[in-house]
Amino acid sequence: MSSMETIYQSFLDAARKHSQRTALLYKKEGKYSPITYGELNDSVDAVAAGLRKLGIGKGDRVGIFSYNRPEWLMADLAALKLGGVVVPIYHTLPAPVVRFIIKDSMIKLLFVENAELLSLIDGIRNRLPSLKTVVVFDDSQAESKSKFLRFEDVKKKSDSTIDTPITVDKDDVATIVYTSGTTGNPKGVILTHNNIVTNTTSAIEVVHGNSHDVVVSYLPLCHMLERTCCCYSMLFLGGSIAFAENLTTIAQDVATIRPTIMLAVPRVLEKVHHEVTKRVMEGPGLQKILVASAIRNLNTYANLKYRSQKVPLGLWIRHLFYDAVVGSKFRKIGGGKLRMVFSGGAPLDKKIAKVFYVLGFNILQGYGLTETSPVVCCNTIEDNVLGTVGKPLEGVEVRIGKNSEILVKGPNVMKGYLNKPAETAKVIDKDGWFHTGDQGRFDKKGNLIITGRIKELIVTSYGANIAPAPIEAKITHSPYVEQAMIFGEKRKYLVALLVPHQESVEKYAGDNNIPFDDYPSLLESSKITELIEHEIEEVNVGLAHHEQARAFALIPEKFTIENGLLTPTLKLRRKMILKRYAKRILSLYKKPGKRNEN
Structure with a gap:
């Protein structure tokens, strides 16, 4: 155009x-x-x-x-x-x-x-x-x-x-x-x-x-x-x-x-993923077996296609069957004409992106900020590398500065902050590079990978630098955890504030004959503590020792825009959450080894 x-x-x-x-x-x-x-x-x-x-x-x-x-x-x-x-x-x-x-x-x-x-x-x-x-x-x-x-x-x-x-x-x-x-x-x-x-x-x-x-x-x-x-x-x-x-x-x-075409922030895609997973798990036994088998076969097929490798005839035939019986039904969720979903606003967990990809959705991850109008990088259908946000748009330059900070230069960079010349000078240097505050690196093909946000980095008492968002994303893969926030600044280990998925937890209680008067009292049950502890341990297996949550607290109140704990773009307002739950967090360090303090 x-x-x-x-x-x-x-x-x-x-x-x-x-x-x-x-x-x-x-x-x-x-x-x-x-x-x-x-x-x-x-x-x-x-x-x-x-x-x-x-x-x-x-x-x-x-x-x-x-x-x-x-x-x-x-x-x-x-x-x-x-x-x-x-x-x-x-x-x-x-x-x-x-x-x-x-x-x-x-x-x-x-x-x-x-x-x-x-x-x-x-x-x-x-x-x-x-x-x-x-x-x-x-x-x-x-x-x-x-x-x-x-x-x-x-x-x-x-x-x-x-x-x-x-x-x-x-x-x-x-x-x-x-x-x-x-x-x-x-x-x-x-x-x-x-x-x-x-x-x-x-x-x-x-x-x-x-x-x-x-x-x-x-x-x-x-x-x-x-x-x-x-x-x-x-x-x-x-x-x-x-x-x-x-x-x-x-x-x-x-x-x-x-x-x-659809646009989505990761939080929306995470909710869709959760609802689809829940419906499958709650379905009849035969349905669960069929979907599990379909996803395995579709995943194998997608991996070969993704790597431009030859697909064996038998796998190709099974792919046609499972795509018609299972994949096409999932795509109907998007209306049946959806040729791509653009995900931006925050990093999308690679595991969730792959599930959508396997089911036939083109999830294109991008990266940008309000200050860059907003898009800096974006994957394309022809070159879609999961786990990355693709290459810079035409005319946009990106380089990695000190502390792995992503720097951007181009016609998309803002004039500055209104009434804040000093703050503008802090983020746009004399050569015109905008300092994003995000951390990243390039892969061998020149695709940008977001690794964290400098202001969100947790520095433990042992000096380890930990990006909380990837850990939080892994924890919320659990069907029983809706929201998570990791804390550990100047502490020996990490702890987590967890907002359980109320519907899933209450169903688990009903299926397992766990008595409770109301939802807050259910979260005090040792059986629910054990359930969530198991979910956290599953996540910890795949993390380095210093990245593991060693204790957690269950919070009955969701983090929302209305209660001031989420931004309008559905990001955690970390300082507000820490302020509201300071005593709960402190209690997790007073009794090491105790998994849940309500």
């Missing part, structure tokens, strides 16, 4: 070429309704004209405080058309963080999803001097102490198009994206049109995207992975974006839409 210079120009080019094709699909009364590129372009023009009449011009900050929906992209593209700077805000953030973002970025006009979020803004609006206008997408129950506008009214603000040309340059700021942050206030990442357009077009080339591609949008659009690789890529190509109704309806929505 030809590269246009700005986000809006790239969209407009596709809209003119594909005016009758479906751009967006959204749920209306339980059924998906289409919006064509022509209709979307008309809506963007109308919103832009309305924003212009409300005083929005080049450089003004326009916030979007909402989950994914068609209006999100209409507002985004309209603001970008005017040369505005879009500031997305996660709809799950608490009021103090929302207030900080609006104040720090000096948002002038804010789009809000619904009455609930409008109420939150109402409570902090008197402390936001820059905020002049609030516009509500879903106004069905919207009431407010302060003045607000309805989205449809903004579209009607001006029945004429924008006559005065607005010059938007590729180096103009397009968006300020606040990192979800595992500690403290988030930082505003300044990205230009050139940052995003070059990254989007490079990503499209890697996945061979085309105008017939369909994606399901469910990761928050505040996440640059979703915004760039899911939505902008489709809008630049003339492809289709279907919005999931919500996180609980994804499976149903995927089955209905039958996408060709």
